[in-house]
Amino acid sequence: MANMSTHTQGLPPGDASRRDFLLYATTAVGVAGTAMALWPFINSMNPSADTLAMSTTEVDLSSVAEGQAITVTWRGKPVFIRHRTAAEIEEAKAVNIGDLRDPEADDKRVKKPQWLIVVGVCTHLGCIPLGQKAGDPRGEFGGWFCPCHGSQYDTSGRIRKGPAPLNLPVPAYTFLTDTTVRIG
Amino acid sequence: MSGSQFNNKVIQWFDDRLPIFSMLQHSAVEYPTPRNLNYWWNFGSLAGLMLVIMILSGIFLAMAYTPNEALAFNSVERIMRDVNYGWLLRYMHMNGASFFFVCVYIHIFRGLYYGSYKAPREVLWWLGLVIYLTMMGTAFMGYCLPWGQLSFWGTTVITNLFSAIPVVGDAITTWLWGGFSVANPTLNRFFALHYLLPFVIFALVFLHVVALHTTKSNNPLGIDVKGPQDTIPFHPYYTIKDLFGIGVLLMVYLGVVFFLPNFFVEPTNYIPANPMVTPPHIVPEWYFLPFYAILRSVPDKLGGVIAMFGAIVIFFFLPWIDRSKVRSAKFRPIYKQLFWIFALVCVVLGYIGSQPPEGSMVPLGRVFSVAYFAFFPLLWLISKVEKPKPLPQSIAAPVLKGASVGHAAQPMEKA
Numbered sequence: 372m373a374n375m376s377t378h379t380q381g382l383p384p385g386d387a388s389r390r391d392f393l394l395y396a397t398t399a400v401g402v403a404g405t406a407m408a409l410w411p412f413i414n415s416m417n418p419s420a421d422t423l424a425m426s427t428t429e430v431d432l433s434s435v436a437e438g439q440a441i442t443v444t445w446r447g448k449p450v451f452i453r454h455r456t457a458a459e460i461e462e463a464k465a466v467n468i469g470d471l472r473d474p475e476a477d478d479k480r481v482k483k484p485q486w487l488i489v490v491g492v493c494t495h496l497g498c499i500p501l502g503q504k505a506g507d508p509r510g511e512f513g514g515w516f517c518p519c520h521g522s523q524y525d526t527s528g529r530i531r532k533g534p535a536p537l538n539l540p541v542p543a544y545t546f547l548t549d550t551t552v553r554i555g
Numbered sequence: 556m557s558g559s560q561f562n563n564k565v566i567q568w569f570d571d572r573l574p575i576f577s578m579l580q581h582s583a584v585e586y587p588t589p590r591n592l593n594y595w596w597n598f599g600s601l602a603g604l605m606l607v608i609m610i611l612s613g614i615f616l617a618m619a620y621t622p623n624e625a626l627a628f629n630s631v632e633r634i635m636r637d638v639n640y641g642w643l644l645r646y647m648h649m650n651g652a653s654f655f656f657v658c659v660y661i662h663i664f665r666g667l668y669y670g671s672y673k674a675p676r677e678v679l680w681w682l683g684l685v686i687y688l689t690m691m692g693t694a695f696m697g698y699c700l701p702w703g704q705l706s707f708w709g710t711t712v713i714t715n716l717f718s719a720i721p722v723v724g725d726a727i728t729t730w731l732w733g734g735f736s737v738a739n740p741t742l743n744r745f746f747a748l749h750y751l752l753p754f755v756i757f758a759l760v761f762l763h764v765v766a767l768h769t770t771k772s773n774n775p776l777g778i779d780v781k782g783p784q785d786t787i788p789f790h791p792y793y794t795i796k797d798l799f800g801i802g803v804l805l806m807v808y809l810g811v812v813f814f815l816p817n818f819f820v821e822p823t824n825y826i827p828a829n830p831m832v833t834p835p836h837i838v839p840e841w842y843f844l845p846f847y848a849i850l851r852s853v854p855d856k857l858g859g860v861i862a863m864f865g866a867i868v869i870f871f872f873l874p875w876i877d878r879s880k881v882r883s884a885k886f887r888p889i890y891k892q893l894f895w896i897f898a899l900v901c902v903v904l905g906y907i908g909s910q911p912p913e914g915s916m917v918p919l920g921r922v923f924s925v926a927y928f929a930f931f932p933l934l935w936l937i938s939k940v941e942k943p944k945p946l947p948q949s950i951a952a953p954v955l956k957g958a959s960v961g962h963a964a965q966p967m968e969k970a
Contacts, residue, residue, distance in 0.1 A: 416731075449830075498708065
């Protein structure tokens with residue numbers, strides 16, 4: 372484009388702007404066309420239809436006693452389902468929301484207070500926090516403890532200490548019956 | 556020098572049509588090289604040798620490896636037990652990565668010490684940094700392929716770094732994974748890219764050499780070549796010196812391959828990947844440890860990621876941060892000390908990165924991360940106030956001292 376002036380020299384007035392228009396229009400079509408041609412390549416790396424099809428999980432909760440927790444797989448990630456005791460529910464509700472790093476009330480994070488369902492992936496860098504098994508460390512707040520970089524979660528799965536920025540996310544789920552839940 | 560003439564008629568005929576032999580003659584035989592290069596100048600060609608070893612062993616490994624989450628771990632074990640010399644190929648490839656990084660780190664620090672990043676070699680320096688970044692990406696994706704516990708969780712932690720990007724972070728990580736966690740699509744694409752990137756590195760190395768042969772090599776004195784008395788032809792003087800270096804490198808490298816093949820490996824990676832259980836202590840490979848320490852030292856997720864990438868990106872600006880016209884640290888008394896302090900800080904950060912982030916490691920990590928970044932403003936400052944020692948008149952001057960030029964072909968100075 373630097374030599375634009377040379378090949379428009381000596382042309383009748385009006386011709387130069389017509390050539391400019393043609394050049395810019397051609398360039399614009401070329402750029403847009405290339406971008407559109409790139410998209411299928413980029414999008415082929417996004418989750419495929421079969422990956423998306425496996426995005427719900429049904430769980431039978433009848434065998435999980437109070438105080439116990441189970442881990443199920445949903446979208447290749449662990450989901451923590453904890454049957455909370457009355458004391459744990461009380462602890463989660465008693466927290467002053469204003470003190471939390473990611474303020475959320477406990478009753479906004481559960482559909483039935485005794486069942487806490489959260490994605491068991493630390494919001495820092497994706498490790499799986501400990502606290503599901505009886506002997507695991509649960510941190511200072513009785514929830515989960517991430518062994519990678521020391522994040523600690525409370526009995527509502529909220530971040531209380533350590534480098535993680537957010538609470539353990541609550542997946543979309545519905546109770547199909549009193550003891551069956553569908554995640555996703 | 557130009558338009559090489561060859562005695563062999565066939566070679567001459569071919570060269571007139573495609574000047575490959577002229578190119579070789581110019582860049583690997585006649586290339587006028589400063590006569591005073593010391594052994595630190597061996598590590599560029601040694602890194603090049605490691606690249607060739609990695610590509611060769613990698614191609615043959617790929618013939619027996621299966622990039623599938625159900626088969627990958629066992630296919631690596633089959634390479635180790637059943638494939639003829641599979642154990643040798645894998646141990647060469649695995650340890651080759653470490654030795655490649657050893658060579659490149661020494662090469663980078665040599666450039667820092669002797670001021671090889673300064674004008675007119677800025678683009679040469681940039682190309683080196685791009686090669687280094689591409690190497691890091693390649694090594695990271697290669698580490699995923701055996702699909703052991705650290706492969707899986709290392710990949711999980713590092714890909715999650717991108718989730719720190721505001722707004723689009725989650726969409727980017729999902730795109731990188733091809734799903735909602737590290738899984739088969741991730742392994743599959745990492746294999747494809749791990750196979751591709753070494754050839755990109757090869758092309759970048761080619762450009763690196765073109766840039767080098769355009770600006771010509773720096774040297775331990777850091778002064779410009781003044782004339783033919785300052786240089787010697789690359790062949791046979793530096794081909795033989797490089798060959799000697801290759802002999803030493805191969806002794807150490809193959810010594811590790813044969814006698815300590817798992818020296819650099821965490822035992823946890825011989826446990827197959829389990830997406831439901833995070834190992835108690837995740838450590839990256841040693842060559843990432845200083846940056847891992849910086850990442851963990853910042854108590855904020857996005858801040859940590861920015862600091863980690865910034866620790867490398869800042870090197871692109873080095874030619875302008877350092878205002879001193881003198882290249883070699885030999886003549887820069889304050890910079891020389893700063894350089895060694897910086898090298899020590901990098902080693903200590905590496906150690907901190909290898910330890911669990913508990914107790915004194917957390918404050919120590921912060922102090923040394925600050926020290927790492929302090930290098931750059933301090934370098935800017937001292938490059939303005941430092942009084943360099945007097946530079947020699949030319950490369951040849953201290954050697955010749957009026958002696959006849961006929962005896963000048965003694966390139967054995969080891970500086």
